[in-house]
Amino acid sequence: MSAGAVARTATVSRKTKETEIEASINLDGTGTYDVSTGIGFLDHMLEQLSKHSLIDIRLQAKGDLHIDFHHTTEDTGLALGECLSKALGDRKGIRRYGSALIPMDETLTHVALDASNRPYLIWKVNFTRPKLGEMDTELFKEWFQAFAQTGGLTLHVWNQYGENNHHIVESSFKGLARALRHAVEIDPRAMAAVPSTKGVL
Structure with a gap:
């Protein structure tokens, strides 16, 4: 980040009867993380997200895991997404679009996104x-x-093929990471502009 630039960081606290979450991110980080959700596999995926996006992530979550993992999983996504949106601010100067084609052994997954402020998910991922x-x-x-x-985010995740379910999930998170890394970067050719003919995202 250049001298005088505004830090693109955010912190979110989310507390419900089902979960209690503290999350923070730094878009211009180095991929350092401190993640604890009580769900080992989810922790592993969020660490991959941080490492491969170079977005620093701190997330501590306590949830009703005695019921199931649904509330904690969903609410960590909500909290981190809110952090992302807050850190992006008016989204001025970002590249906006990002995509990644991620191989992982026998698996290939394509992730494409638009940081458009128009949420939409296309999920073409199947598990066995x-x-x-x-x-x-x-x-x-x-x-x-x-x-x-x-x-x-307008977010498309397409697992083109694969057999190992672990690889399918991990390639999806790594694809998200790499696509995000490009999309949220500041474009030095358009640092003062919102990347839209509307003038706002």
């Missing part, structure tokens, strides 16, 4: 197992939906 560890595989769509909703 109901769980990964203790986590229901159907919950990954819930996380991506929540993150896109509060993050203001």
Whole structure:
């Protein structure tokens, strides 16, 4: 980040009867993370998101895991998406679009996004197992939906092929990370402009 630039950081606190979450991000970070949700596999995916996007993420969540993992999974997506949107501010100067094609052994996943402030998720990802560890595989769509909703992202995730469910999920998060990394970068050729003919996102 250049001297005099405004720090693109945000912190969100979210507390309901189901979850209690403290989250913060730095868009111009180095990919450092401190994540604890009580769900080991979700922690691993959020660490991948931070590492490969170079967005610093701190997230501490306590949820009603004695019921199931749904509320904690969804609410961490909502909190991180809200952080993203707050840190982007008026979205001036960003590249806006990003995409990544991520291979992981036998798996190939394509992620494309538009930081348009118009939330939409296309999820073309299928699993052959109901769980990964203790986590229901159907919950990954819930996380991506929540993150896109509060993050203001048009987000397309397409697993083109793959057999290993772990690889399918991980390539989706890594694809999101790499696409985000490009989309939220400041474009040195258009630092003062909102990337839209409307003049606002």
